[in-house]
Amino acid sequence: MRRRIGRVLFFAGLFYAPLVTAQWQVNLVEGATEISRSVYNLHMIIFxxxxxxxxVVFGVMFWSIIWHxxxxxxxxxxxxxxTWVEIIWTIVPVAILVSMAVPASTTLIQMYDKNSADIDIQITGYQWKWRYKYLxxxxxxxxxxxxxxEQISNEQLKGEHYLLEVDNPLVIPAGKKVRFLLTSNDVIHSWWVPALAVKKDAVPGFVNESWTLVDEPGIYRGQCAELCGRDHGFMPIVVDVKSPEDYQxxxxxxxxxxxxxAASAQQEMSQAELMSRGEEVYKGTCAACHQLEGQGLPGIFPALAGSPLMTGDPAEHISVVLHGRSGTAMQAFGEQLKAVDLASVITYERNSWGNQGGVVTVQQISKLLKE
Incomplete structure (x- = not known):
């Protein structure tokens, strides 16, 4: 019986192995830039x-073991x-190292040449999002x-670009040199896009530099490559490279x-409209910490359902959302969200899960943001 089961598993493995490993890639990708191709070629030369x-080493070793x-x-x-042995085992390694150092130095010089950029973009890492500012x-x-x-919680099937899709991709033109200035607002992050051969740490209080020049339009995806917190895996990067005309x-x-x-900040919105929009903003911005039903995570993130902050003075609630709370994971969202989104999500939090906290208008938020 065991032999029969073993045969079944063996032949099943032979059948399914090619299917399982079809998408398995262990080598570097050639990428979409001259630098990425130089890195790939350097990698292959060293390999x-x-x-x-x-x-040579193992051949000589096995030959010696067998025949001698x-x-x-x-x-x-x-x-x-x-003397000859001393000379040989000194010259040969030096020659090997020089053959590695020449192409490696050439590639490194290219990678660190950040001069003559056509566009400068400041990239700031937040838990767990990226901010792109075109200087x-x-x-x-x-x-x-x-x-x-719903996909993350396995209530829906995973999409094609599961955890590698964003609402607002970084947009740059093809054929133009783009310099990146990277920093962080909270903890250390790392901006990594393999196809562009760009991987640079974003460190609070420091500005690191990198650059890219993409030949052809396309979509290129990456991730934060630094363990930056609980939702580190939910911090993707998408670069949309457009033709110069489409970029303009x-x-x-x-x-x-x-x-x-600016015009929407002056519009009147009903509570129903604010609640509908606020639910979407909450799912994308707040649910990771405070959970979909506002129950929070005991001991880590406070619950919003039944919270005195949700039903008390709206000014205090607004202040916490706009300016954050020092010493906690609560970020300041005053710069991260639009006035209409801030008003919507605050209204949603104050009137969901049994809360009865009233409406916060877009005009209230707009006035506070201007002060």
Whole structure:
């Protein structure tokens, strides 16, 4: 019986192994930039040198073990204080190291040449989102995870880009050199996009630099590569590389959106409209800590359901959302969300899960943001 089961498992393994490993890749990707291809080529050169060294060393070792073993009557030769041996094992490693150092130095010089950038973008890491600020243009936005919570909690099937999709991707033009200035608002993060060969730490109080120049338009995905907290895996990066013409069109659209945002801040919204919009904002921004039903995580994140803050003075609630709470994980969302989103999510929190805290208007928030 055991032999029969063993045969079944063996042949099943032979059948399914190619299917399971079809998407399994252990090597680097060539990437979409000249630098990424240089890194790939450097990696392959070093790899082949290491393979050649291994073949020679292990070949000599096994050949010596088999053909010069004691049972065949072989006697070890002595090279004590041999000048030629000393010269050979000094020159050969030096030659190998030089053959590695030349292409490595060339690639490193390219990677650190951040001069003559066409666009400068400041990238700031937050728990758990990225902020992109275009220093030469009036563009500033946050990029957060767009994967629905229902997929994360296994209530829905996983999407094609599960945990690798965002609401606002970083947009850059193809054929232009883009310099990144990276820092952090809270803990250490790491901005990593493999196809661009960019991986740089974002450290609070410091500014690190990197750059890219992408040849062709496309979508390139990455992640935060630093263990930055409980939801570290929910901090993806999406770079949307557009043609120069489409990029200029996108810049014009961003200017129009700012005008529309300013106009929306003056509009009157009903409680039902605020609640509907606030629910979506809450799911994308607050639910990770305070949970979908507002129950929080005991001892870590406070519950919002039945909280005195939700039903008490709205000014205190607004202040906490806008400015955060020092010494806790509660961030300041005054710069992260639009006035309409702030008003919506605060109203939603004050009127959900049995809370009866009243409405906070967009005009209230807009006035406070201007002060």
């Amino acid at each position: 082949y040198i290491c393979v050649a060294i291994a073949v 073993r004691k049972s065949r009557g072989a006697k070890a030769a002595h090279f004590h204080e041999s 030469n243009q009036d563009i500033d936005f946050f990029s957060t995870l767009a994967t629905p919570r 069109q996108w810049v014009a659209e961003q200017a129009s959106l700012k005008v529309a945002e």
